[in-house]
Amino acid sequence: xxxxxxxxxxxxQGMGRALALDLAARGGTVLLHGRDxxxxxxxxxxxxxxxxxxxxxxxxxxxxxxDQVHAMADRVRAAEPYLDGLINNAVxxxxxxxxxxxxxxxxxxxxxxxxxxxxxxxxxxxxxxLTASAPARVVNVASIGQEAVDxxxxxxxxxxxGLRAYCRSKLAMIMATFELxxxxxxxxxxxxxxxxxxxMDTDGVRAYGLTPLTTTDEGVRPTVRLLLDxxxxxxxxxxxxxxxxxxxxxxxxxxxxxxxxxxLTHRLVA
Ligand SMILES: NC(=O)c1ccc[n+]([C@@H]2O[C@H](COP(=O)([O-])OP(=O)(O)OC[C@H]3O[C@@H](n4cnc5c(N)ncnc54)[C@H](OP(=O)(O)O)[C@@H]3O)[C@@H](O)[C@H]2O)c1
Numbered sequence: 001x002x003x004x005x006x007x008x009x010x011x012x013q014g015m016g017r018a019l020a021l022d023l024a025a026r027g028g029t030v031l032l033h034g035r036d037x038x039x040x041x042x043x044x045x046x047x048x049x050x051x052x053x054x055x056x057x058x059x060x061x062x063x064x065x066x067d068q069v070h071a072m073a074d075r076v077r078a079a080e081p082y083l084d085g086l087i088n089n090a091v092x093x094x095x096x097x098x099x100x101x102x103x104x105x106x107x108x109x110x111x112x113x114x115x116x117x118x119x120x121x122x123x124x125x126x127x128x129x130l131t132a133s134a135p136a137r138v139v140n141v142a143s144i145g146q147e148a149v150d151x152x153x154x155x156x157x158x159x160x161x162g163l164r165a166y167c168r169s170k171l172a173m174i175m176a177t178f179e180l181x182x183x184x185x186x187x188x189x190x191x192x193x194x195x196x197x198x199x200m201d202t203d204g205v206r207a208y209g210l211t212p213l214t215t216t217d218e219g220v221r222p223t224v225r226l227l228l229d230x231x232x233x234x235x236x237x238x239x240x241x242x243x244x245x246x247x248x249x250x251x252x253x254x255x256x257x258x259x260x261x262x263x264l265t266h267r268l269v270a
Pocket of ligand 1: 012
């Protein structure tokens, strides 16, 4: 484990924080991302306490601004000699005001931007470093909450609702995972995605008015498995419900939908 360097997005609370502490306790280098400097330094201090021998560095970026995503990727590539793990965990959830449609800095629907465009842009920008560090693994934290992307209204200008926007953005993330995994076959970089656990005890769950049913550790275990399990060294382009390789929403297997999504995605993140 000592050679590993893993970047975790959205490490300042919820499952991201729990992932940070879990990986910090295992050694190596842990790179923590957050959008708020105070929260980020607080979790970095916790991570250093959890793994005194672990190197912990922090990266600040608001993922609702693609310029900040690209700038963060540039900083990671400039500062890190090695990166063999990327966990795209950060999320804009259903929201405290689910009927309030919000936009990213670039004017895209916020859930689509933070949950799909930002992790895709970050991963793509970091591919040179990941490939040079191969074998490397990308883990995209999605959800069992999935709804088909409506290509006539990708930005949900009609009938907006936060959980619907979240579910569409998570299916977009799953479709992009499958596409990227296929593109990266043979490079030593794997890309998988998962539903970590049902209704973990996080602010995101409570903010939407849902009652937590599980702990963040329930989600950490299957997520860390995708990052570290030697048995999954060559597994790529799969969607897991916790520990089980399962089928995602039907749209994820529709080649035309995937092609449309990727054409749009490449245009928007460029
Ligand atoms: N909780 C569940 O039951 C559940 C179920 C299925 C899937 N998941 C998935 O598991 C992952 C973790 O969920 P969670 O419940 O732990 O989330 P959470 O508690 O809401 O935490 C979300 C994290 O993302 C960060 N974030 C949000 N918007 C951001 C932005 N614009 N720029 C940068 N960072 C931003 C937050 O930063 P701040 O601290 O600054 O807000 C925080 O660190 C997500 O991908 C989620 O979809 C969760």
